[in-house]
Every structure is written in structure tokens, then in C-alpha cells.
Amino acid sequence: xxxxxxxxxxxxxxxxxxxxxxxxxxxxxxxxxxxxxxxxxxxxxxxxxxxxxxxxxxxxxxxxxxxxxxxxxxxxxxxxxxxxxxxxxxxxxxxxxxxxxxxxxxxxxxxxxxxxxxxxxxxxxxxxxxxxxxxxxxxxxxxxxxxxxxxxxxxxxxxxxxxxxxxxxxxxxxxxxxxxxxxxxxxxxxxxxxxxxxxxxxxxxxxxxxxxxxxxxxxxxxxxxxxxxxxxxxxxxxxxxxxxxxxxxxxxxxxxxxxxxxxxxxxxxxxxxxxxxxxxxxxxxxxxxxxxxxxxxxxxxxxxxxxxxxxxxxxxxxxxxxxxxx
Amino acid sequence: xxxxxxxxxxxxxxxxxxxxxxxxxxxxxxxxxxxxxxxxxxxxxxxxxxxxxxxxxxxxxxxxxxxxxxxxxxxxxxxxxxxxxxxxxxxxxxxxxxxxxxxxxxxxxxxxxxxxxxxxxxxxxxxxxxxxxxxxxxxxxxxxxxxxxxxxxxxxxxxxxxxxxxxxxxxxxxxxxxxxxxxxxxxxxxxxxxxxxxxxxxxxxxxxxxxxxxxxxxxxxxxxxxxxxxxxxxxxxxxxxxxxxxxxxxxxxxxxxxxxxxxxxxxxxxxxxxxxxxxxxxxxxxxxxxxxxxxxxxxxxxxxxxxxxxxxxxxxxxxxxxxxxxxxxxxxxxxxxxxxxxxxxxxxxxxxxxxxxxxxxxxxxxxxxxxxxxxxxxxxxxxxxxxxxxxxxxxxxxxxxxxxxxxxxxxxxxxxxxxxxxxxxxxxxxxxxxxxxxxxxxxxxxxxxxxxxxxxxxxxxxxxxxxxxxxxxxxxxxxxxxxxxxxxxxxxxxxxxxxxxxxx
Numbered sequence: 001x002x003x004x005x006x007x008x009x010x011x012x013x014x015x016x017x018x019x020x021x022x023x024x025x026x027x028x029x030x031x032x033x034x035x036x037x038x039x040x041x042x043x044x045x046x047x048x049x050x051x052x053x054x055x056x057x058x059x060x061x062x063x064x065x066x067x068x069x070x071x072x073x074x075x076x077x078x079x080x081x082x083x084x085x086x087x088x089x090x091x092x093x094x095x096x097x098x099x100x101x102x103x104x105x106x107x108x109x110x111x112x113x114x115x116x117x118x119x120x121x122x123x124x125x126x127x128x129x130x131x132x133x134x135x136x137x138x139x140x141x142x143x144x145x146x147x148x149x150x151x152x153x154x155x156x157x158x159x160x161x162x163x164x165x166x167x168x169x170x171x172x173x174x175x176x177x178x179x180x181x182x183x184x185x186x187x188x189x190x191x192x193x194x195x196x197x198x199x200x201x202x203x204x205x206x207x208x209x210x211x212x213x214x215x216x217x218x219x220x221x222x223x224x225x226x227x228x229x230x231x232x233x234x235x236x237x238x239x240x241x242x243x244x245x246x247x248x249x250x251x252x253x254x255x256x257x258x259x260x261x262x263x264x265x266x267x268x269x270x271x272x273x274x275x276x277x278x279x280x281x282x283x284x285x286x287x288x289x290x291x292x293x294x295x296x297x298x299x300x301x302x303x304x305x306x307x308x309x310x311x312x313x314x315x316x317x318x319x320x321x322x323x324x325x326x
Numbered sequence: 327x328x329x330x331x332x333x334x335x336x337x338x339x340x341x342x343x344x345x346x347x348x349x350x351x352x353x354x355x356x357x358x359x360x361x362x363x364x365x366x367x368x369x370x371x372x373x374x375x376x377x378x379x380x381x382x383x384x385x386x387x388x389x390x391x392x393x394x395x396x397x398x399x400x401x402x403x404x405x406x407x408x409x410x411x412x413x414x415x416x417x418x419x420x421x422x423x424x425x426x427x428x429x430x431x432x433x434x435x436x437x438x439x440x441x442x443x444x445x446x447x448x449x450x451x452x453x454x455x456x457x458x459x460x461x462x463x464x465x466x467x468x469x470x471x472x473x474x475x476x477x478x479x480x481x482x483x484x485x486x487x488x489x490x491x492x493x494x495x496x497x498x499x500x501x502x503x504x505x506x507x508x509x510x511x512x513x514x515x516x517x518x519x520x521x522x523x524x525x526x527x528x529x530x531x532x533x534x535x536x537x538x539x540x541x542x543x544x545x546x547x548x549x550x551x552x553x554x555x556x557x558x559x560x561x562x563x564x565x566x567x568x569x570x571x572x573x574x575x576x577x578x579x580x581x582x583x584x585x586x587x588x589x590x591x592x593x594x595x596x597x598x599x600x601x602x603x604x605x606x607x608x609x610x611x612x613x614x615x616x617x618x619x620x621x622x623x624x625x626x627x628x629x630x631x632x633x634x635x636x637x638x639x640x641x642x643x644x645x646x647x648x649x650x651x652x653x654x655x656x657x658x659x660x661x662x663x664x665x666x667x668x669x670x671x672x673x674x675x676x677x678x679x680x681x682x683x684x685x686x687x688x689x690x691x692x693x694x695x696x697x698x699x700x701x702x703x704x705x706x707x708x709x710x711x712x713x714x715x716x717x718x719x720x721x722x723x724x725x726x727x728x729x730x731x732x733x734x735x736x737x738x739x740x741x742x743x744x745x746x747x748x749x750x751x752x753x754x755x756x757x758x759x760x761x762x763x764x765x766x767x768x769x770x771x772x773x774x775x776x777x778x779x780x781x782x783x784x785x786x787x788x789x790x791x792x793x794x795x796x797x798x799x800x801x802x803x804x805x806x807x808x809x810x811x812x813x814x815x816x817x818x819x820x821x822x823x824x825x826x827x828x829x830x
Contacts, residue, residue, distance in 0.1 A: 185446070189446040189447050189449075190445075190446060190447060191437075191439050191441075191447060193447075194425075194428055194432050194436065194447070197425055197427050197428050197432075198425040198428065198436060200427075201425040201426045201427050201428070202423065202426065204423065205423040205424060205425055205433075205436065206425070206436065206437070207407065208385075208387065208407050208417075208419070208423050209407070209423075209436045209437030209438075210406075210407050210408035210411045211436070211437040267426050267427065267474075268425065268426065268427050269426065269427045269474070270427070
């Protein structure tokens with residue numbers, strides 16, 4: 001590339017540095033602030049706690065980034081997570097091993113996500129409505145399957161797995177890292193990833209390129225369902241039981257993390273690493289407020305306010321960047 | 327590659343009796359076209375003559391209702407873009423088909439990403455290949471840049487590179503030079519010549535007469551979705567081509583009767599320049615006259631109107647309305663008595679789900695009720711007067727606007743500005759999608775507005791409308807006024823000549 005740029009007579013366009021999304025500064029500043037101002041924040045135990053608290057959210061927020069990049073939304077992930085937990089615990093209770101049980105939960109997730117995707121991509125129904133309906137269906141199914149009661153995990157294997165650690169890294173954090181790595185490869189190193197950007201940015205272009213865009217569009221939602229089903233392992237591992245009402249509102253945190261990370265709801269513009277920073281920021285904020293004794297309802301308010309602030313700053317900076325370009 | 331000469335016996339791609347109908351419009355009828363390898367085939371036609379439809383049929387984006395395709399003499403089906411790709415047909419689209427947040431390289435190879443032995447995208451090769459294709463066009467763009475970071479001309483060049491990267495055997499170019507500089511155009515022409523010499527069959531749509539003769543081996547003129555004539559470029563002249571393009575059957579024998587004395591200055595535009603491509607436009611409209619603003623699609627007509635109406639910022643120049651310079655947004659301009667009847671009335675001119683009554687009074691409530699209190703009886707009376715005077719049918723004030731015909735919807739938009747007390751009306755393609763009977767009524771209405779002292783600026787892609795309705799007309803080309811035609815010189819031929827090349 002450098003050699004071709006050095007050739008004379010070629011018209012070249014040099015890449016300008018894009019401004020870093022605000023989340024980079026926000027996450028660092030928030031962590032620094034908490035470390036200075038919040039007693040008990042900067043301890044090894046607390047940092048490890050934050051990691052454990054956000055691990056499941058990372059797994060959910062990774063495919064949510066793909067969904068939002070495709071100009072979509074998935075409100076059903078929390079309900080699918082909890083339905084997956086119920087399926088997992090009940091399959092284990094029937095005497096199945098942990099792998100077949102996890103596959104069953106994953107299958108439920110893929111199926112529900114696939115239905116979401118079909119309705120959105122094939123019939124053109126709005127993602128908000130489709131996944132909201134799926135939220136209701138999945139939450140209801142979880143209640144039907146359990147009669148509204150918690151299902152205690154029948155085997156100690158889940159708890160053992162959850163408590164396991166490799167090289168000092170706890171299992172949930174390993175899962176989060178694996179989800180991040182996998183999604184990163186998917187988004188930046190496969191055709192599918194390029195099509196995610198294209199479905200959000202210019203669907204027509206993808207169709208004109210001879211790609212069956214709808215198939216990939218369905219796959220985005222199926223991936224979201226799959227990750228929710230697999231994350232059920234972390235959900236029931238933490239409590240050693242499957243609650244049909246668990247993980248209510250986690251879709252809010254997941255969407256907030258994606259948006260905090262600088263991914264836009266329009267034109268397929270976004271950044272996966274930003275989502276991870278978004279999750280960490282939410283985790284740090286909640287943890288710090290917890291340590292300060294702020295009640296949880298006010299924590300939700302603070303996440304909402306943070307999201308608005310970051311979006312505002314990002315949009316101002318972006319318009320200046322693009323304005324300078326015109 | 328075998329050497330091919332102009333007029334070689336077997337066309338690379340042949341279209342026979344291609345027809346395509348959309349609801350209410352016959353876009354293409356019985357078009358026969360032969361594309362020979364090693365030939366640049368120029369496609370000409372007035373706005374709406376069927377060039378774009380034909381191109382979309384060629385690429386499988388539209389499925390033809392009737393007709394056959396032959397590739398190297400063999401019958402083939404082109405039902406989807408994938409079919410076209412398989413045959414080696416590539417298109418450079420005028421509307422950009424780039425994905426904003428993918429890199430230049432990813433855009434060029436969208437759907438054809440090279441993969442490494444792990445099945446992952448081979449970024450190194452993709453960027454190297456993309457740089458090589460761009461290099462052929464004399465460009466050294468950083469292939470990691472996202473399409474969203476590129477300017478319009480750069481995006482067009484990437485679009486061209488994308489089509490070139492296909493090693494196409496048939497290459498269709500839809501006004502590829504519309505958005506790029508001369509220097510980039512020269513690089514493009516060099517590539518066109520090289521591809522032609524390599525045996526590619528090239529279809530080139532252009533509005534620039536110079537390109538037609540500089541590049542073209544063969545010229546085909548379309549009109550009203552029909553092929554008028556196909557000939558060798560060396561056998562024809564600009565005047566003949568223009569004569570072949572004009573004379574669309576518009577189906578209205580409307581002829582303006584009134585040609586009174588123009589009155590006060592209503593609109594005066596001086597050396598207008600905008601970021602949207604308007605480059606030094608001067609024009610004026612007086613009360614009592616209908617002035618046309620003509621030109622081919624993309625010449626900058628709508629951009630002038632948007633700037634005059636305050637919808638786009640003005641870089642330099644002046645816009646004076648009724649003798650006073652205006653600034654500020656559309657509401658300021660509207661307050662001076664300017665009514666815009668937009669091209670897209672369903673999106674910009676009407677609230678479709680609201681009633682005729684509500685739409686008619688939408689812009690005049692403060693004028694009718696300056697104290698802010700709504701009086702039902704008075705509002706009903708105002709609506710009734712408008713419905714009667716405009717002859718809106720059905721004359722039911724409570725009917726939702728969406729259930730009226732296109733012509734009657736247009737009357738509502740006019741009525742809205744009429745009741746707001748407008749004296750300068752700007753019509754942007756007022757008869758698009760309106761049947762012939764309603765067209766005549768709309769023109770009669772426009773004429774009545776003028777008789778009552780209003781001024782009208784009429785933008786139309788239908789040349790015959792400009793000729794028949796206007797008292798005089800400006801013709802635009804590439805963001806500037808290329809000429810003004812008084813009534814006695816107002817003809818389709820003169821308009822097209824000004825719209826396509828310098829001398830009229």
C-alpha cells in the first residue's frame with residue numbers, strides 16, 4: 001500500500017484519524033474516579049467481583065452489537081436467557097449430562113432467535129414488535145414450565161464448573177472473553193461480519209452484489225438467541241437454581257452497553273470493542289454506586305443518564321468530524 | 327482474447343422484444359438491443375425515456391415482463407442480479423451501492439470476499455487487490471478508509487473500481503462522470519478504451535454530447551420506453567440525436583392562452599451558489615408569468631429550489647422575494663408568500679391520513695384565526711370555498727387525503743398555499759404520476775393563479791410541458807443556467823440542446 005501511494009501521478013486520499021469514541025475516555029475516567037473516591041473499590045476482591053457481575057452481560061451484549069449494527073433490536077434476550085436456564089436445569093434434573101443440557105438450552109435460543117429473524121427479515125416486521133412479542137412468549141414459557149417456581153440444579157457439576165478457574169481467571173470471565181473473541185472473528189474476519197454492516201448500512205447494495213441478504217439477516221437474530229441460550233449456564237451457575245423471573249431487564253443493560261460503546265442505530269456504524277467498554281462502564285458505575293450505598297433503582301437511573309450523556313457527546317463530535325469533511 | 331471489430335456478426339448480449347410495465351406506466355416496450363464485444367454503446371434519451379429501466383432489466387434488478395436474452399447467441403435467463411453476475415454483466419450504478427461503514431476494499435469485494443485457508447476473509451489479499459484495481463484508475467486511496475469518509479467523487483470512483491474488479495464481459499455505466507472531476511473522468515475514459523480493446527461490451531449512458539462522440543462506437547436513442555434508432559456514432563450528428571430524443575407523446579394538447587404583461591418582480595436570484603452543487607445561478611420571475619426551469623435530471627434544478635425556499639444554506643449570492651432579501655429557514659420564506667409544491671407530494675406536501683379540510687387549512691390557521699381561537703363555522707366556510715374554486719373531487723371535506731386521486735391531492739397542496747395567501751408558487755414536477763385529464767386541470771389552475779397576479783416557477787422534466795405552459799424558460803446544466811429561452815424560441819429541441827451541450 002505504501003509503495004502504491006509513493007507512485008507519482010496517483011490521486012491519493014489519506015485516511016484521517018477518526019476520533020476515538022467517547023466511551024474510551026468515559027470508562028477510564030469513571031474507573032479512576034471510583035478508585036479515588038469510593039472506599040473499597042480498588043481492591044483485588046472488588047475488581048474480581050465486577051468481572052463476575054458483568055461476565056454474563058458481555059455474552060449477551062456481543063450479539064446485541066450485531067443486531068443493532070443491522071438496524072435491529074433484540075428485546076427478547078433476557079427472557080430467552082431465563083427460559084434457557086429453566087430448560088438447562090430441567091434437562092439436568094432428568095439426568096442428562098451438562099453438555100446435552102446446554103445443547104438443549106442453545107437449541108431453544110437458536111429456535112426463538114431464528115423465528116425472530118424470519119419474521120423480521122422475511123416478512124419485514126419491525127424488530128421492536130417481533131422481539132417484544134418473543135420476550136412475552138419466552139417469559140411465559142419459562143413460567144409454564146416451572147409453575148412459577150425456581151428449579152434447583154440437580155447436579156453439583158454446574159456449581160463446580162462455575163467455580164472453576166484457569167490460570168486464576170474464573171470461568172464466567174473466560175466465557176465472556178470467549179464470547180468476545182468469537183464475535184470479533186465473526187464480525188471482522190468473516191463474510192457474515194461484512195454483511196452485518198451491509199444489512200444495516202445499505203441492504204440494497206448487498207442484494208445487488210448477489211448475496212442472499214435475508215439468510216444472513218436471520219442468522220444475526222439466531223446468533224443472538226444462541227448466545228442467550230448458552231449464557232444460561234452462567235445464570236444458573238451463579239444461583240445454582242433456574243428462576244423463571246431471572247435476568248429481567250438485562251436487555252436494557254445490553255442495549256445500553258452497545259449504545260455507550262458508540263454503535264449507532266442507523267447505517268451500520270459501530271465498534272465491538274466499544275460494547276465491551278460499555279459493559280465494563282456499566283459494571284463499574286453500578287458497583288461504585290453499590291459501595292456508596294445507592295439503592296438499585298437509582299442505579300438504573302444513573303445508567304440511563306450516562307447513556308444519554310455519551311450519545312449526546314458522540315453525536316456532537318461526529319457531526320463536527322463529518323462537517324469538517326464536507 | 328480474440329480480436330473483435332465493430333459490427334462483428336455475433337452480439338455478446340442481445341435483447342429481443344424486452345417489455346416492462348409498472349402499474350400505470352409502460353417503462354419499456356419491445357426493445358431490441360445488440361451489444362457487441364469491443365464496442366462502446368451509448369444510450370441516450372430524455373428523462374424517463376427508459377434508460378434506467380433498461381439497465382435494471384439488463385442487470386436482473388427488474389424482471390422483464392416479456393422478451394428474450396441471448397448471450398453469445400445462446401438463450402439465457404436474467405432474473406436476478408446473481409444471474410447477471412454469472413454471465414459477467416457488471417453495472418456502475420448512479421445511486422451509490424456502497425456500504426458506508428465498510429472499508430473501500432470490503433466494498434469493492436462485497437459478496438466476493440477472498441478467503442484464506444481457515445475460511446476467514448483474507449484481508450491482506452483483499453486490500454492488495456483493491457489497491458491494484460484503484461491503481462488502474464490512477465488512484466491511490468487508502469483502502470482501509472470507510473466509504474462514509476469519502477466525498478461524492480471518491481465514492482463514484484470506488485463504485486467504478488468495484489465494477490472493474492469483476493472482469494466483466496458486459497459493463498454498464500450509468501452517467502459515470504456526473505459527479506467526478508475532469509481529471510478523474512480522463513482516467514476513466516482511458517480505462518473504458520482499454521476495456522473496449524480487450525473485447526468488453528460497454529453500455530454507456532450519458533447526457534453529455536461530447537462524451538457520446540468522444541467515446542461511443544454505436545448510439546441508441548430511447549424515447550417513451552421504445553427504441554427509436556440505433557446507429558454508428560460516425561453516421562450521426564448531435565442535431566440528429568436531439569431530434570430523435572424529442573417529441574415524447576405527453577398526451578396533452580394543452581396550450582397556454584394567456585400571455586399578459588409581466589408585473590412586479592416576485593423572485594430574483596443573483597449568482598446563487600450552494601454546497602449542493604448550484605454554481606452561479608441568475609434568474610427572475612415576475613408576477614403574472616409562468617417561468618420554466620428545465621434541464622436533465624441532476625442538472626441542479628431541485629437544488630436551486632431548495633436553496634430559494636431556505637431548505638439548504640446559501641454559500642454566496644442573493645435571493646430576493648418581492649424585492650426583499652430573505653434569509654432563514656423555510657418558514658421565513660413561506661411567510662413572505664412563497665408556496666412550494668414539492669415533487670414528492672405524498673411525503674412532503676400532504677398529511678395523507680388527515681382530512682381534506684385539515685390539509686387545506688394546515689398553512690393558514692394563523693391567518694384565518696389571528697387570535698388563536700379556532701372557529702368551526704369560519705373554517706368550514708374557508709374549506710368549502712377552496713374545494714369549490716379548485717374543483718376538488720370528491721368535494722367531501724372530511725375525506726382522508728390518501729383516498730383522493732393524484733390530481734386532486736395536488737390540488738389540495740395548491741389550495742393549502744392559496745389559503746395561506748401565497749403570491750409566488752414554485753411547482754416541482756407538478757404532474758408526476760398524474761393522469762392526463764388531471765394534468766390539464768392542474769395547468770388550468772396554474773394559469774388561473776397567474777391571471778390573478780401570482781408568479782409561478784415551474785420545474786418539469788417533461789420538455790413538452792415547459793414548452794406548452796411557460797412564458798419563458800431557463801435551462802440548467804451542471805449546476806448553472808446554460809441558457810434562457812423566450813417564448814418564441816421555446817422548443818423541445820432548443821431545451822435539449824442547451825441541456826446537453828453549450829451551443830443552442
